[in-house]
Amino acid sequence: MRSPRRCSRNGCPKTAVATLTYVYADSTAVVGPLAAFAEPHSYDLCERHAVGLTAPRGWDLVRHEGEFDAPPPSIDDLVALAEAVREAARPSPRRDQSAGRTPARPPAQVGRRGHLRVIPPPAR
Numbered sequence: 001m002r003s004p005r006r007c008s009r010n011g012c013p014k015t016a017v018a019t020l021t022y023v024y025a026d027s028t029a030v031v032g033p034l035a036a037f038a039e040p041h042s043y044d045l046c047e048r049h050a051v052g053l054t055a056p057r058g059w060d061l062v063r064h065e066g067e068f069d070a071p072p073p074s075i076d077d078l079v080a081l082a083e084a085v086r087e088a089a090r091p092s093p094r095r096d097q098s099a100g101r102t103p104a105r106p107p108a109q110v111g112r113r114g115h116l117r118v119i120p121p122p123a124r
Contacts, residue, residue, distance in 0.1 A: 004016075005034070005038060005044045006044070007044060007045055007046035007049055008020075008043040008044050008045060009045065009046075009049050012046055012048075012049065014046035014047075014048070015046065016034055016044030016045060016046060017033075017034055017045070017046060017047050017050065017068035018031055018032065018033060018034055018044070018045045018046075018047070018050035018064065018068045019031070019032055019033070019034055019035040019039075019042050019043070019044055019045070020042060020043040020044075020045055020050070020053065021039075021041070021042045021043075022041075026060070027058060027059045027060065028055075028059060028060045028061070028062060029053070029055045029056075029059055029060070029061050029062070030062045030063075031045070031050050031053055031061070031062070031063045031064060032063075032064045033064055033068060034068070047067075047068050050063075050064075050068055
C-alpha cells in the first residue's frame with residue numbers, strides 16, 4: 001500500500017498538492033497540479049510552498065491558476081478503509097454465562113500490510 005506523497009521541501013510534513021518542474025532550455029519553472037506519478041526530476045509541493053514559490057533570477061514562473069485540489073484517495077486507501085470497517089463490524093466475543101467471564105482468546109498476532117499495522121485489542 002502506498003502512502004500519500006509528501007511535500008519535497010525539507011521538514012515539511014504536509015501532503016503534496018502540486019508539482020514543480022524546471023524547463024532548463026527555456027529558463028522556466030512550472031508549478032501545476034500534482035502529477036499522476038512521482039518523477040525523479042520534479043518536486044512535489046504542499047499548497048503553501050506551491051503558492052509561495054519564486055523563480056530564480058532571470059527565469060520565468062508559470063503557475064497554475066486557481067486552487068490546488070488534494071489528490072483523490074487511491075484504491076489502496078479505499079481497500080484499507082473497507083477492511084477497517086469490516087473489522088469494526090465483527091461481533092464481540094460472547095461472555096461465558098456460567099462463569100461470568102469472556103472465554104480465553106488465542107494469542108493475537110501483530111501483522112503488517114503496507115504502511116498499516118494490525119494491533120491486537122487490549123487484553124481484558
